[in-house]
Amino acid sequence: xxxxxxxxxxxxxxxxxxxxxxxxxxxxxxxxxxxxxxxxxxxxxxxxxxxxxxxxxxxxxxxxxxxxxxxxxxxxxxxxxxxxxxxxxxxxxxxxxxxxxxxxxxxxxxxxxxxxxxxxxxxxxxxxxxxxxxxxxxxxxxxxxxxxxxxxxxxxxxxxxxxxxxxxxxxxxxxxxxxxxxxxxxxxxxxx
Numbered sequence: 001x002x003x004x005x006x007x008x009x010x011x012x013x014x015x016x017x018x019x020x021x022x023x024x025x026x027x028x029x030x031x032x033x034x035x036x037x038x039x040x041x042x043x044x045x046x047x048x049x050x051x052x053x054x055x056x057x058x059x060x061x062x063x064x065x066x067x068x069x070x071x072x073x074x075x076x077x078x079x080x081x082x083x084x085x086x087x088x089x090x091x092x093x094x095x096x097x098x099x100x101x102x103x104x105x106x107x108x109x110x111x112x113x114x115x116x117x118x119x120x121x122x123x124x125x126x127x128x129x130x131x132x133x134x135x136x137x138x139x140x141x142x143x144x145x146x147x148x149x150x151x152x153x154x155x156x157x158x159x160x161x162x163x164x165x166x167x168x169x170x171x172x173x174x175x176x177x178x179x180x181x182x183x184x185x186x187x188x189x190x191x192x
Contacts (some may be wrong), residue, residue, distance in 0.1 A: 001050055008043035012036055027045050033089055035181075049177045057173060057180040062109050071160035072097055073116030073152065100158035114156045124154035124164050 015036045019029060062070060075093055097113065104111040123130050123140040130138035130151065138148045143144045147170075174182035 001047065004046050004050070004177075005043065005179055008039055012043075015039065023128035035049070043119045045175055047092060047095075048099075050175045051099040052103075053177070054096075054173075054175040055099045057175065058100065059103050059109060061105040061171065062104070063107060068110060069110040069112065069160075070100075071112050071156050071162065072100055072115045073119065073156045074113035075116065083100050084171075086089050116152060116156055119152035120148040120153075121158075122155060124158055125153050 015032050018024070019032050019036070024032075058070075074097065101111040101113075118133075120138060121129060123138075123142070126140055127142070128141055130140050132146075132148065133139055133145070136148050137145050138151050141147045142173050147167075149169055150170060154168070157166050174181045174183060
């Protein structure tokens with residue numbers, strides 16, 4: 001997602017650079033403005049397609065695993081709806097949340113937004129404060145270490161009323177504008 005965003009940002013910056021030339025003819029300026037408008041539109045469509053492919057893939061995986069409810073971590077106190085270049089702005093997180101909720105509903109899976117604040121700071125298994133280590137790991141005083149995102153996801157599950165599993169299998173995939181590719185190489189999924 002970020003790579004696509006930055007690609008379009010570079011292209012838009014190039015067009016803006018050409019537009020800033022005071023010697024540019026008005027006809028050329030009109031062509032460049034249209035090119036810039038199309039780049040913004042392509043960037044939006046690219047993001048929307050990534051969201052749609054990701055949501056459909058997740059819904060199909062949930063159906064295969066017989067998941068009936070999903071808890072989505074909801075951001076609070078972050079200006080993620082304002083334009084900008086920060087992570088949450090690049091992701092357009094609110095739009096992703098809405099796409100997930102609609103897609104899960106269409107697949108017959110209940111989706112709930114759960115506040116995610118401080119979920120990576122507390123051990124999901126023991127409820128104690130964890131120590132953040134390099135590379136996104138957290139260490140519990142009771143001796144186990146896990147990735148902070150996995151710990152946060154388990155805390156979100158717990159807040160939603162779910163039971164924290166003793167073992168977790170993380171499924172990884174890479175969404176593209178045309179399909180979703182499993183990182184472990186087991187499964188490719190084309191959007192339905």
